[in-house]
Structure formats: C-alpha cells, structure tokens
Amino acid sequence: MGLTSAAYRLGVFGGAFDPPHLAHVALAGAAIRQLRLDELRVFPTGQAWHKSRALTAGEHRLAMAREAFGGLPQAVIDDRELRRAGPTYTIDTLRQLRAEHPQAELLLVIGADQAEALHGWHQSGEIVKLALPAVAARARPDPDAPPFDAATLPGGRYLSVELPPMPVSATQIRARVQAGQDITALVPDGVASYIARHHLYSNT
Numbered sequence: 001m002g003l004t005s006a007a008y009r010l011g012v013f014g015g016a017f018d019p020p021h022l023a024h025v026a027l028a029g030a031a032i033r034q035l036r037l038d039e040l041r042v043f044p045t046g047q048a049w050h051k052s053r054a055l056t057a058g059e060h061r062l063a064m065a066r067e068a069f070g071g072l073p074q075a076v077i078d079d080r081e082l083r084r085a086g087p088t089y090t091i092d093t094l095r096q097l098r099a100e101h102p103q104a105e106l107l108l109v110i111g112a113d114q115a116e117a118l119h120g121w122h123q124s125g126e127i128v129k130l131a132l133p134a135v136a137a138r139a140r141p142d143p144d145a146p147p148f149d150a151a152t153l154p155g156g157r158y159l160s161v162e163l164p165p166m167p168v169s170a171t172q173i174r175a176r177v178q179a180g181q182d183i184t185a186l187v188p189d190g191v192a193s194y195i196a197r198h199h200l201y202s203n204t
Helices: 020-033 060-069 090-100 114-119 122-128 170-178 189-199
Strands: 010-017 039-043 075-077 106-112 132-136
Touching: 010 020, 010 090, 020 039, 020 060, 020 106, 020 132, 039 060, 060 075, 060 189, 090 106, 090 122, 106 114, 106 122, 114 122, 114 132
Parallel strands: 010 039, 010 106, 039 075, 106 132
Antiparallel strands: none
C-alpha cells in the first residue's frame, strides 16, 4: 500500500528507550526520510504491560529520549504515556492522536521483532485499522534472526522502512554498563553522558 499524496503524515514511534540507542535513532531518521513524515512522535512507554522487569524511572527515559531524538527534524518527544495512569497500551495513544489529528495518516513505526509480536498487542486488530505499520524488516538486535515474516502482521498491510541490520539492544547496553564496559559506540553521545552522570544501570 502506498502513501497518499496530501494527508498529513504522522509517524508513531514508541518504546521503553531504556536506554535509547543508535539503532533507535537510525530507524527514526530512516522513517522520517523514507515515509516523508511531516512529524514523528516519539513515545517513551509508561507502565509497559508486556515487560517482566521494572523499567528505569520515566523521568530518566524521557530525558534520554530527548538527548537521542532531539536533533532529528520532525521528531517530537511526547510524554503522554509516562503521564497516563495504569498500563500503557498503544491503542489508547493512537485513539488520542486520531482525535487530535482526524485527517492525518497515522503510521506505526516498528522493527521486525515488534511487527511479528504485534498480533499479541492489546486490540491489535484496532491498531492496524488506525495506523498502517511501517516495518523495518531488518531492524533486529539478533543478526542471526530469520527473515521478517509479513504473514504474522494483523491485516497483512504494511510499508517497508529500509535499514541495514544493526545488532544492538538496550539489554546489551545495560549489561555493558553494569560490567563497566564502554558504550559510546552504541548510544548517542548525549545518552552516554546522561547515563554516566546519573549512574544508571550500574551498581554505584
């Protein structure tokens, strides 16, 4: 399915961003360029219903998201999911955006792993009615993962975002910090400085 020519194109890019890393930034930038977005809303998640571990405090993840994405044209950091009480569901955010931008074309920017898990998200059938998935099929933290299986997507419709494989994950970064190892090649400079300054992910 192609993009319409006149609609305001609003990208939706959510994640724990615990911490945001260079693959996140690369995906955001590629989505802005390739999907010709008028705006990319970046949403640090609030209380993630699907995460088994406790996330770092929202104020830190919001600050790191601003460091990571603040320099991208069209990127807007939106903190509404952090302010929302109870579990965070993408469908609630999309419904709010649809109410605020009734004429916009909503595009849900996700990596391959997220896309293949989308069928398990809360009200996934409604999600794909409100927003067309824009999938970076090669954006996986595991370089040996199998090719993206589009058949797993609810509704079967999606746009592609071309991005080279970038085997980096937030889990890997947190482990490196805890082990006292360097992360400057994995995260934006401002994020590395913020992590060090606030002693995130370390035992000190």
